[in-house]
Amino acid sequence: MELVVQVKLLPSPAQAAALQATLRACNRAAGHVARVAFESGTRDRNGLQKLVYAEIKAEFGLSAQPAVRVVKKVVDSYAALAAQAKAGILGPPMCKRFRAATGRPVAFRPQAAQPFDDRCLSWQTDARTVSIWTVAGRMKGLCYTGAAGQLKTLADHRKGESDLVQRGRAWFLVATCEVPEPEVYEPVDWVGVDRGIVNLATTSDGGNHNGRRLSRYRRWHSRKRAELQARKTRSARRRAARRARKEHRHATHVNHKISKEIVSVAQRTGRGVAVEELDGIRDRVRLRRDQRGMLCSWPFHQLGRHLQYKARRAGVPFLEVDAAYTSQCCPRCRHTDRANRPTREHFHCRRCGLAGPADHVAGVNVRNRARSAWVFVTMPVPAPA
Incomplete structure (x- = not known):
């Protein structure tokens, strides 16, 4: 690689x-x-x-x-x-x-x-x-x-x-x-990773990487850039560009730390890493005007790429699975309903009563889908008749 x-x-x-x-x-x-x-x-x-x-x-x-x-x-x-x-x-x-x-x-x-x-x-x-x-x-x-x-x-x-x-x-x-890639081992199970804005990454094991500090850091930089842009001078534009680069470096550092920890846990336990496939999400969702800046600055793609290349370098299996309804589907009875998620933080199945943090439930659903997808990935192709 x-x-x-x-x-x-x-x-x-x-x-x-x-x-x-x-x-x-x-x-x-x-x-x-x-x-x-x-x-x-x-x-x-x-x-x-x-x-x-x-x-x-x-x-x-x-x-x-x-x-x-x-x-x-x-x-x-x-x-x-x-x-x-x-x-x-x-x-x-x-x-x-x-x-x-x-x-x-x-x-x-x-x-x-x-x-x-x-x-x-x-x-x-x-x-x-x-x-x-x-x-x-x-x-x-x-x-x-x-x-x-x-x-x-x-x-x-x-x-x-x-x-x-x-x-x-x-x-x-x-x-x-x-750099030579090690051979990918056969995973005993999977670590499902749900990516979000409030919680940057939540794993099926219950691990949570909160994004509150990063969001607060971004809002602070956004206010400072707005103050500099209002001055409309060349030096102000240069300082605003330096602030933007500093903010980008900080977000990249946070993503590196999160991905390194997740991959190391998967490698130590002999499991693979599975994430949701979120390509095109900015084109699919419609948000209020005050939410657009937050969505566009959400570094989910970079976190996914960090997870992918660190997994490849460590020989850890990596999969992207369908992201549809992972936060609305019950991992126990498979009942899917928008009412299963009454708030952003909580999940409560209307059929079997399973309850818990919504992001953790989504991570468990990602793990379950990776189990099914890996069977088809490793299934040998039948020889033509």
Whole structure:
């Protein structure tokens, strides 16, 4: 499986200036290549490279391999845009957002990340240094640091490109690592996980990860961003963007902790992890205006992806099951009725009288559906007659 490892670079002021000049030159060249691709309609890598290769080397001061990486970066950007348009993420073809995204060349910020391959970036993991190409020449002995686990993963499994990223005054390298997956074991049972807003994750074992603190943290940041946006100044917009990034990092950290705990419990007990399939839930539900911000900032998808990749890395079985009526169905008598859930917190079956926390009941239903689904997943396919 593919993982990314982020390490922090420790450049001197002169080295930081060279890195910044490199990013700006690469992104100016990428903007020029994007305009040529838009005007000529050329989207394939070889055809676009024939048109712009010599020009971007001469005008923007790029060497051979960085010029190739710039062309590939532009081709990937147009491919991602086409995929978003095909999937309907940009809306229907006649809407304003779709026309704004597809009716002009792709733009690149001066500090946008730039990919480097092994020809223009080499790692010395024992010394914790890198040698990287810049517009000022090859920069050797550039030190980096990071968490011990990530440094070990980087040294053992790094493969492919690495991206140079600038965030404020800090510099990072994001490297791709190919980590071998252990064989998935046969689960003795399942841990059902119900995801929500009030309770971020509730397991069929009764474990509950409350989202009250995260919701309060988000509301506080939302008020601060509103105050900054009311000022309508450039510095206020920059501070609002920093707050948004800080909030995103905090939510990601919370999801990492929750998913790590759930997967470790499943691995220790020999069980699998099952979650509800919630794709498209924002399009299916209709909420009041004051609830839309909360739903759109709900990081349920990220929590599901964290659970999935941590389970794969640990060899734990992972399943997504149908989410329909998991909070309204009685796990004992299978009676399904909206009246079974009189309030958000409580479940009470109208037929057999089973009662309990609604999110815990939903987690038990997810576990039961995973038991049935796993039988069909592992069932051998009959040979054709």
